[in-house]
Amino acid sequence: MKTTSFVPGTPCWTDLSSPDIEASRAFYGGLFGWDSEAGPPEAGGYTFFSLRGEQVAAVGPVMAEGDRPRWITYMATSDVADTAKAVEAAGGSVSVPPMAVFDQGSFAQFTDPHGAEFAAWQPGRFGGAGLLDEPGALCWIELNTRDVDGSRAFYRNVFGWTGETHPFAGDSSYTELEVEGTGRRFGGILLMNDAWPQEIPQHWMHYFSVADTDAAATRATELGGSVSVPPFDLDHVGRVAVLDDPHGAYFSVITRPAQGASG
Numbered sequence: 001m002k003t004t005s006f007v008p009g010t011p012c013w014t015d016l017s018s019p020d021i022e023a024s025r026a027f028y029g030g031l032f033g034w035d036s037e038a039g040p041p042e043a044g045g046y047t048f049f050s051l052r053g054e055q056v057a058a059v060g061p062v063m064a065e066g067d068r069p070r071w072i073t074y075m076a077t078s079d080v081a082d083t084a085k086a087v088e089a090a091g092g093s094v095s096v097p098p099m100a101v102f103d104q105g106s107f108a109q110f111t112d113p114h115g116a117e118f119a120a121w122q123p124g125r126f127g128g129a130g131l132l133d134e135p136g137a138l139c140w141i142e143l144n145t146r147d148v149d150g151s152r153a154f155y156r157n158v159f160g161w162t163g164e165t166h167p168f169a170g171d172s173s174y175t176e177l178e179v180e181g182t183g184r185r186f187g188g189i190l191l192m193n194d195a196w197p198q199e200i201p202q203h204w205m206h207y208f209s210v211a212d213t214d215a216a217a218t219r220a221t222e223l224g225g226s227v228s229v230p231p232f233d234l235d236h237v238g239r240v241a242v243l244d245d246p247h248g249a250y251f252s253v254i255t256r257p258a259q260g261a262s263g
Contacts, residue, residue: 006076009159009179012128013074015058054130069249074121114202140207141187
């Protein structure tokens with residue numbers, strides 16, 4: 001789906017922090033068919049990934065020694081400074097204060113009360129991803145948490161998210177998220193039940209659409225990544241696998257039923 005604008009509070013961009021940008025360009029180019037182009041020298045190595053001529057994601061260097069490679073999603077906002085205030089008022093913290101990125105827009109990065117990282121983007125000349133919800137593009141974000149009620153309250157106060165919570169997989173639950181009044185679901189909240197190891201903290205998972213989940217899992221290992229959770233089927237959702245890139249950044253791939261499983 002081609003995108004030209006984003007409702008405030010919805011995912012509009014995602015990027016990867018990596019200790020080796022060239023290696024990440026090779027891995028994700030081989031996995032998703034992404035082309036890549038480095039930004040100007042003053043961008044510090046920030047490199048855009050594109051698919052069929054549309055920018056879909058980016059990779060930049062890890063910002064400090066000891067930082068782990070990870071994907072992070074940016075939510076659209078009309079005022080990133082106001083978003084930062086809302087995060088703090090709701091009990092989260094600001095990890096990167098609001099700052100302008102040349103004339104492209106402004107961003108800030110945050111941590112929610114349970115430690116999950118996310119960001120916000122106020123558009124300037126750059127609005128966000130040119131494609132979503134199709135093979136090779138971001139299609140879903142998911143908060144994995146042990147505190148569904150607290151997380152729902154936090155993100156409702158910051159972004160206006162709403163959604164109904166339903167039982168899922170026995171003693172877990174799932175909440176599908178939308179910005180109130182829009183009717184467009186873009187992500188979910190999964191309750192981390194006792195089957196989850198205690199050392200795994202609350203975190204955001206990023207789902208990229210693929211035409212064939214099994215083929216993507218195989219290709220990821222060929223490119224030097226690994227499979228954390230082998231491909232499995234979720235009724236009425238699709239076929240999913242959880243992967244790690246060569247530097248340990250985790251993400252998921254999904255083939256939805258309407259896409260089929262060929263190619």
